[in-house]
Amino acid sequence: MRLAIDIGGTFTDIVLENEHELLTKKVLTSIAQPELAVIEGISDLLNENNINSSEIKMIIHGTTLATNAIIERKGAKTCFITTEGFRDVLDIGYESRFDQYDILIEKTMSLVPRKHRYVIEERTDINGSQIKPINTTQFKKLIEKIKSENFESIGIGFLHSYANSENENILKEFIFNNLPGVEVSISSEVCPEIREYERFTTTVINAYIKPLMSNYLKKLEYELIEKGFNCPLLLMTSGGTLTNIPSACNNPVRLVESGPAGGAILATSIARDLGLNKVISFDMGGTTAKITVIENKKAIKAREFEVDRKARFKKGSGFPLRIPVIEMVEIGAGGGSIARVNKLEQIITGPDSAGSLPGPACYCNGGTLPTITDADLIIGKINPENFAGGKIKLSKDLAADAITKNISQIVNLDMDTAALAISEIVDETMSNAARVHTVEQGHETSSRTLIAFGGAAPLHVARVAEKLKVSSIIIPTNASVGSAVGFLKAPVGYEVVKSLRTLLKAFPVKKVNDLLEIMREEAEKVIENKLEKNNLVEERFAYMRYAGQGHEIKVPIENNLLSIRHVDSIKSSFEKKYEKLYSRILPNADIEILTWSLSLSIQSENENEYKELNSYTNREESTLIDLIDYHSEKKIKVPYFERNELNPGDLIMGQCVISEEQTTIIVSKNFNTKVLGNNFLKMEYIKNE
Numbered sequence: 001m002r003l004a005i006d007i008g009g010t011f012t013d014i015v016l017e018n019e020h021e022l023l024t025k026k027v028l029t030s031i032a033q034p035e036l037a038v039i040e041g042i043s044d045l046l047n048e049n050n051i052n053s054s055e056i057k058m059i060i061h062g063t064t065l066a067t068n069a070i071i072e073r074k075g076a077k078t079c080f081i082t083t084e085g086f087r088d089v090l091d092i093g094y095e096s097r098f099d100q101y102d103i104l105i106e107k108t109m110s111l112v113p114r115k116h117r118y119v120i121e122e123r124t125d126i127n128g129s130q131i132k133p134i135n136t137t138q139f140k141k142l143i144e145k146i147k148s149e150n151f152e153s154i155g156i157g158f159l160h161s162y163a164n165s166e167n168e169n170i171l172k173e174f175i176f177n178n179l180p181g182v183e184v185s186i187s188s189e190v191c192p193e194i195r196e197y198e199r200f201t202t203t204v205i206n207a208y209i210k211p212l213m214s215n216y217l218k219k220l221e222y223e224l225i226e227k228g229f230n231c232p233l234l235l236m237t238s239g240g241t242l243t244n245i246p247s248a249c250n251n252p253v254r255l256v257e258s259g260p261a262g263g264a265i266l267a268t269s270i271a272r273d274l275g276l277n278k279v280i281s282f283d284m285g286g287t288t289a290k291i292t293v294i295e296n297k298k299a300i301k302a303r304e305f306e307v308d309r310k311a312r313f314k315k316g317s318g319f320p321l322r323i324p325v326i327e328m329v330e331i332g333a334g335g336g337s338i339a340r341v342n343k344l345e346q347i348i349t350g351p352d353s354a355g356s357l358p359g360p361a362c363y364c365n366g367g368t369l370p371t372i373t374d375a376d377l378i379i380g381k382i383n384p385e386n387f388a389g390g391k392i393k394l395s396k397d398l399a400a401d402a403i404t405k406n407i408s409q410i411v412n413l414d415m416d417t418a419a420l421a422i423s424e425i426v427d428e429t430m431s432n433a434a435r436v437h438t439v440e441q442g443h444e445t446s447s448r449t450l451i452a453f454g455g456a457a458p459l460h461v462a463r464v465a466e467k468l469k470v471s472s473i474i475i476p477t478n479a480s481v482g483s484a485v486g487f488l489k490a491p492v493g494y495e496v497v498k499s500l501r502t503l504l505k506a507f508p509v510k511k512v513n514d515l516l517e518i519m520r521e522e523a524e525k526v527i528e529n530k531l532e533k534n535n536l537v538e539e540r541f542a543y544m545r546y547a548g549q550g551h552e553i554k555v556p557i558e559n560n561l562l563s564i565r566h567v568d569s570i571k572s573s574f575e576k577k578y579e580k581l582y583s584r585i586l587p588n589a590d591i592e593i594l595t596w597s598l599s600l601s602i603q604s605e606n607e608n609e610y611k612e613l614n615s616y617t618n619r620e621e622s623t624l625i626d627l628i629d630y631h632s633e634k635k636i637k638v639p640y641f642e643r644n645e646l647n648p649g650d651l652i653m654g655q656c657v658i659s660e661e662q663t664t665i666i667v668s669k670n671f672n673t674k675v676l677g678n679n680f681l682k683m684e685y686i687k688n689e
Helices: 034-048 065-071 136-149 166-178 196-226 245-250 258-274 372-379 396-411 415-440 457-468 479-489 509-527 564-582
Strands: 002-007 011-018 021-028 058-063 078-083 117-120 130-132 153-157 183-186 233-236 278-284 289-295 305-307 319-321 329-331 337-341 347-353 449-453 472-475 492-503 535-546 553-556 591-603 623-628 635-642 650-652 656-659 664-667 671-675 681-685
Touching: 002 034, 002 258, 002 479, 011 034, 011 479, 021 034, 021 479, 034 196, 058 258, 058 479, 065 196, 065 305, 078 136, 078 196, 117 136, 136 166, 153 166, 153 196, 166 183, 183 196, 196 233, 196 245, 196 319, 233 245, 233 258, 258 278, 258 289, 258 449, 258 479, 278 415, 278 457, 289 415, 329 415, 337 372, 337 396, 337 415, 347 415, 372 396, 372 415, 372 623, 396 415, 415 457, 415 623, 449 457, 449 479, 457 472, 457 479, 457 664, 457 681, 492 509, 509 591, 535 564, 553 564, 664 671
Parallel strands: 002 058, 058 233, 078 117, 078 153, 153 183, 278 449, 449 472, 635 656
Antiparallel strands: 002 011, 011 021, 278 289, 289 329, 305 319, 337 347, 472 681, 492 591, 535 553, 535 591, 623 635, 650 671, 656 664, 671 681
16 A cells, blocks of 8 residues: 655645555645644545555655745745855846846845855866865854854855865865754755756755755654654655655755646656557646646656746746756646736736635635636536535635625626636636647647646636647546646656766767766665665766757767767767757767766556447436536536446537546536546547538
């Protein structure tokens, strides 16, 4: 038996895997002390099924705690120490504006103000040679400053420390000996890559959230042991693999996108099982919606993304992080997203959320502002009696009151139409985000299958699919807790990235092989002795460019032990990838490699092989319910089905509502719905003859 825990902004999802059966639980997140909801939810789930904690063999956990701490500025009091002359790198950034025409632009301010940044005399060049040794006589004065300010955490980032980490390690050792109890993060461990701005911001954020995450994870581990759990606790990383507690406590920045990564893993697994090469993963929860492109049964990965963006869709408006991450777009569009009327009398939704407390108005917890959930309740998408498995009773009157006061009376619409407008606005926001993200990846949407999960996605996926011209939708079983289910499918693994700049024509074979061996050993230390190693999969990549260019492309390295004869094949791989992206190559230009990545993962052998059913039988409705139709804007009667009463081979023609314990699937008149052999629902667009 294995447990998966996903802490979201509104709900905490818990999934218990008992052989081939999944048992699920959804509880409201306890924002102030997230571990309380976790322990409560686990205890309830085990008690309901007469399972002892000692029977659990593994716990897998993902959380938005790190992201929320950054966005809400609730991390530790942090200072940053850097090379003399580079104190202002965190403010200078890229020396650009993310919106050059906005005279009132709001720039993301560094988590460490200038007065809390200190400098040390030292200098290392780009090749790792020390130009100026570190001035140890400055250490004592520096320690006194840090003590007087009561800093909880320290980030250290020296120029070119990715090439030679000696000076950072000297200072780190001194701080450990003189400031016990203060956390230290050094850039040569957190992000040993070229480009100082991204390296410094990643190090600062790691230092900022390190005390919080370390305390939380250790406290959670202690609480679980107290409850009788005696099994490994693994953490989901942003890159889609699992890591252990010591690694997560030391590098918590790698957990920033851990929750959404679980959803991408689930969608990738479904794409593999169903043989789908072109997929868009659509994960909509209580606070945010996440969209991921999956190509050839693999989620697209990156090593840089931004957190805490000040402007939606605007690159450069947040903090750049350089960590292995699954490429996705995340927007403030969830069930709890607040709807309001702006100064132009337009209805807008999000990005702020009512969260779990007070939550949407219909939760009866004191919320007075209308949300997507309130609108869905009025439309008829949600049954107020069985929301969240019947644990939360919803009030239609409170939802109607919130929409009337804050939307209807302002824009002069009747309440039902205002609820439809809120739903339509959020659907357009999500479909536009999916459209933009897919195009940026060099793909289009209409040929893809939408895989929808999360508590709110099945409510909205049909309309999003219509807007994207998608003709096929998959809704898996246990869709409402999709990210937590994805955790159970994630491999134990770790990715190491290090910079070593070299020209391909002067390829230093021994130096590169030695570096890759060190990287492999580092990855092995993280994943060792946590699981039986079924299949250890190793992947290597080089980040390459033509000399003088500003950006690199990721090129796979097939050989484990490189030699000079492999240079031609590396060059050929680079040119093929470059030509695919830019439709040309530069035959006489030098090629250089800036950075290397190596990942190890323990892949599971047991993949489900899905077989399509030969025939489907039409399922007649037995119950009709009221639903406000967004095509006619009128209340109509539509067929209603309980999902647990549907069987593989059932076919539902046209518009319907399918209810399950923790979510509802709304099918528009443009789709027919099949129940596949594995109990997944497949919605197919009805083609007009």
